[in-house]
Amino acid sequence: MSRQKEIILDVLRKVRTHPTADEILLMARRRVPALALGTVYRNLKLLCDEKKVRRIPMEDAPDRYDGFLEPHDHLVCLDCGKVYDIPSLQTKEALEAKLGTEVRDYEMKVYFICPNCRREDKDGFGSPD
Amino acid sequence: MSRQKEIILDVLRKVRTHPTADEILLMARRRVPALALGTVYRNLKLLCDEKKVRRIPMEDAPDRYDGFLEPHDHLVCLDCGKVYDIPSLQTKEALEAKLGTEVRDYEMKVYFICPNCRREDKDGFGSPD
């Protein structure tokens, strides 16, 4: 494993959020200042293939990455885009039983307005960026 | 509703697949030859806002659109990309109960290898494009 790949994985494991490739770049550059965005993307893809990292594809925003591997789903705020972990609502086995086919993978995303954004909506002010 | 918007909706309602914007363009052009791709995208967005059409965001391919509105989830072949309808595995109400929050929307996608592609994999040949 190259130095940059190790650092990218380490960054993802230490953080409790679900950062984008750009955010990972910024964090990792504290340790490898010359790190390139392409390298981040390449290694994230490798790490996903090795099942050491999970990609969270976003519908209208850059994808997020997740270093937490226990099965879980995601709750996404439609307002601020923040991603929360929630316990898995299905198992692969249950899906296979219900569908009668082998299942390779599945993806569940629930959308809501997070408490912060709900509060802001009430008084009519958003947060300043 | 403009002529092109009506035709786009009609195309989506008549078809049993889950076409991309490009495919919708081709089908709709049989009736409006000068139709522009931008117009297709603009109207698809409007139709989604009006809840007359559902967008199926795809992870590594152009998004699909669905004119079938009964709640259902999607089963996607990792090989050929074909999208199948499956009965909903959750209800919004069940999710809200489980999560203890208001839920705006949710998205469930299950990945598998469809029977066709499984067969092709066996003999080691894919279909000729």
Added chain:
DNA sequence: CATAGAAATGATAATCATTCCTATTTTATG
């Protein structure tokens, strides 16, 4: 019917996340 204002269109340019390319650097190995 004429027509003014509004809304939608077609064509094309712009955006932006992600991937690709390549010359260079790093790493592993005998």
Added chain:
DNA sequence: CATAAAATAGGAATGATTATCATTTCTATG
């Protein structure tokens, strides 16, 4: 140390989707 293989940095390319804008099409009204 020499060398081949692998990975990198940096920048260009890709491709789906949006934005822009001049022109066309509706629509309502007198």
